[in-house]
Amino acid sequence: xxxxxxxxxxxxxxxxxxxxQFFYKMEAGFCKNCTTFQLIKVPKAKxxxxxxxxxxxxxxxFMKKHWGELSKNIVKNLKLNKNSFVVEVGSNDxxxxxxxxxxxxxxxxxxxxxxxxxxxKSKGINSLNAFFNTKTAKKIKLKYGKADVIVCTNTMxxxxxxxxxxxGMGELIKDNGTIITEDPSLNEMLKKNxxxxxxxxxxxxxxxxxxxxxxxxxxxxxxxxxNNNNHGxxxxxxxxxKNVKKITKNVLTHMSLEKKLGVNKLxxxxxxxxxxxxxxxxxxxxxxxxxxxxxxxVGYGAPAKSSTILNFCGIDNKLxxxxxxxxxxxxxxxxxxxxxxxxxxxxxxxxxxSDYCIxxxxxxxxxxxxxxxxxxxxxxxxIIPVPKLKIV
Ligand code: TMP
Numbered sequence: 001x002x003x004x005x006x007x008x009x010x011x012x013x014x015x016x017x018x019x020x021q022f023f024y025k026m027e028a029g030f031c032k033n034c035t036t037f038q039l040i041k042v043p044k045a046k047x048x049x050x051x052x053x054x055x056x057x058x059x060x061x062f063m064k065k066h067w068g069e070l071s072k073n074i075v076k077n078l079k080l081n082k083n084s085f086v087v088e089v090g091s092n093d094x095x096x097x098x099x100x101x102x103x104x105x106x107x108x109x110x111x112x113x114x115x116x117x118x119x120x121k122s123k124g125i126n127s128l129n130a131f132f133n134t135k136t137a138k139k140i141k142l143k144y145g146k147a148d149v150i151v152c153t154n155t156m157x158x159x160x161x162x163x164x165x166x167x168g169m170g171e172l173i174k175d176n177g178t179i180i181t182e183d184p185s186l187n188e189m190l191k192k193n194x195x196x197x198x199x200x201x202x203x204x205x206x207x208x209x210x211x212x213x214x215x216x217x218x219x220x221x222x223x224x225x226x227n228n229n230n231h232g233x234x235x236x237x238x239x240x241x242k243n244v245k246k247i248t249k250n251v252l253t254h255m256s257l258e259k260k261l262g263v264n265k266l267x268x269x270x271x272x273x274x275x276x277x278x279x280x281x282x283x284x285x286x287x288x289x290x291x292x293x294x295x296x297x298v299g300y301g302a303p304a305k306s307s308t309i310l311n312f313c314g315i316d317n318k319l320x321x322x323x324x325x326x327x328x329x330x331x332x333x334x335x336x337x338x339x340x341x342x343x344x345x346x347x348x349x350x351x352x353x354s355d356y357c358i359x360x361x362x363x364x365x366x367x368x369x370x371x372x373x374x375x376x377x378x379x380x381x382x383i384i385p386v387p388k389l390k391i392v
Contacts (some may be wrong), residue, residue, distance in 0.1 A: 001028045001273045005310050007336035009199035009304035010054045010203060012343065014238075014333055022047060032260040035264045036210040037186055039203040042160055045112065049202050053113030053344055054329040055304065057095040058333045061302075062367050066230055068152075071099035074149060078178055080105055085168060087140065087147040087172060089132045089165065090155025095118030101125050108144060109180070110136065115329075131163060137168030144341050152350055154231065157204045163171075170218045170241075170271065179220070179239040181211070186263050188233025192387040195276040195312070196305035196360075197232060207263045208254050209338065217386065224248045231350075231364040232386075280313045282389050287319045290356055298354040299323035300368060301361025302330050304344050309360065309385055312338035317341045323360065324349040349373060356391075358383040 003026040013021065027040045038355040057063055074080060086100050091109025093116045099109045101124060111117045117129040122327040130136050142145075150169050159165050168181050186207040189197050197205055204210070212222050224238035238245075262268035290297055293341065298343075302325040309315070316339045323335060324346040335341045344352075349372060356376065359365060361381050369382070376382070376392075384390040 001269065003027070003198070003308065005194075005337075006199065006311050007307060008043060009201055009307035009336070010048065011052075011336045011337055012054050012302065012330045012333040014105075018334070018340060021068075024200065025335070026198070026200070030266055030269045032266065034205065034210060034213045036213070037205045037263075037269065039198070039200065042200050042203045049112035049131075052115040052329075053116055054060070054327065055092070056116065056119070056327055056329060058094040059327050060364060060367065062364065063230070066228075067096040068099050070151075070236075071096060071152075074151075074180070075100075075103060075105070078149060078293070080148065082106070084148045085144055087150045089150065089152040089169070090158065091120055091125070091127060092116045094123045094125040094127070096151060096153065097125045098123050106144070108140060110140075120387070120390060132159075132168055133164035133170060134168045141172050146177070147172050148174055148177050150152040150177070150179045151181075152179070153236075154184075156181050156183050156206060156211075157202045160203060162204065163217070166214055166218045166220070172219060175241055176244055177240070178245075179215075180236065181239065182228075182230075182234050182236040185227065185233050185235040186210070187235075187258060187261055190261060190263065190268065190272055193230060193272070193275050194232050194386050195272075195279070195280055196308045196386065199304055199308045201304055206235070207233050207258055208237070209253070209258055209264055211237055216242075221247070222251060225250045225254050227254075230363070244263055244349070248268075279386070279389060283309070283383075283385060284313050284315060286383070286389065287315060295355040296321060296353060297356045297358065298349075298352065299341065299358045299360050300349065300372070300382075301325055301359065301364065302327070302335060303361050303363075306338075306360035307336055310335055310341070311337040315339060320358065321354070322352070324352075325361075354380060356381050356383055358385060360385070362386060 005023045006026040085106040088109045091111045097109045110132050111129045114129050120127045183206050184197050185206045188232045222237045226236045302323045322342045326346040330343045331345045382392045
């Protein structure tokens with residue numbers, strides 16, 4: 001499945017760097033053996049995760065609440081106390097660990113991007129700027145001992161050396177410890193035609209089946225699963241060393257759901273390919289049509305997902321005037337690739353006249369539409385790009 005030439009999704013750029021962009025050919029494939037849906041080739045990790053990483057997890061108050069709730073559940077259900085040790089792989093700006101740190105529980109956050117790691121440190125969170133792998137895990141074990149819990153949310157899909165990560169987790173976790181991962185779900189991507197979940201930083205879209213295969217190779221297994229609506233639909237996996245914890249009913253139910261959806265069959269992905277090519281044509285022709293009618297079109301939210309939509313569909317600044325976003329790391333820059341649309345502070349959205357607004361951050365629909373409820377009152381129309389192109 002080819003998406004054509006793509007920039008690094010999170011590489012929002014300054015005007016003077018338009019000509020210095022990096023492009024790669026983005027192709028996704030399905031492995032019948034390990035049942036993983038993944039990109040065939042990805043750019044080097046340093047190209048994606050560095051001192052300029054644009055995604056700040058704390059830009060959404062819903063996400064703050066979400067990770068706050070996870071920490072409460074973990075502390076209660078896994079009976080954590082001041083002697084426990086919680087490790088987070090991919091700790092970003094500390095959105096999850098700040099809750100653990102506040103309770104004075106031992107912790108360490110690891111993130112490959114220096115800028116987000118520095119933000120976490122400024123909040124008093126013990127943080128390490130490094131790529132997590134077996135070597136890093138051994139160093140941490142030597143310095144702090146083994147972990148009771150390892151949390152790794154929205155990160156397992158980022159890392160090419162995924163076997164190194166899982167081996168490292170196996171090395172670092174206590175024999176009766178719990179690993180918790182949470183990532184966009186393949187089920188939901190297929191159900192929602194959410195092709196914008198696919199980009200270099202999302203090089204794998206995990207299913208229970210593929211995740212279990214991966215951890216199984218390293219002596220571990222998924223014993224529990226929970227699903228939620230974050231990031232367009234995520235699965236939270238609870239993992240332990242093999243035969244240590246009882247497999248819950250949720251795992252068995254989810255397995256049969258995946259079978260029914262055909263997540264382990266190539267034919268499912270061939271159908272998905274046809275559907276997204278159809279959505280691509282529909283979105284582009286809608287925008288061209290609106291532009292012909294002299295309508296002003298803007299966008300809301302410049303998630304990494306928007307880079308896939310814009311570049312895959314061939315949408316640029318001739319069709320969309322600007323995109324509003326609340327991330328300091330993106331405001332004043334331009335969307336990457338050939339789209340080159342200016343990103344403005346979302347505080348200006350209300351002051352700017354437009355007829356249509358594409359909600360690129362469709363996974364935050366509830367929060368954004370509530371905040372910007374005046375837009376519809378003033379006859380502005382929202383364009384929702386997935387699962388079906390919808391105007392509301
Ligand atoms: P995400 O889908 O990867 O979480 O990214 C959401 C993007 O949308 C991120 O760049 C921040 C932006 N955003 C806003 O501009 N306003 C908001 O109210 C929310 C929730 C997100």
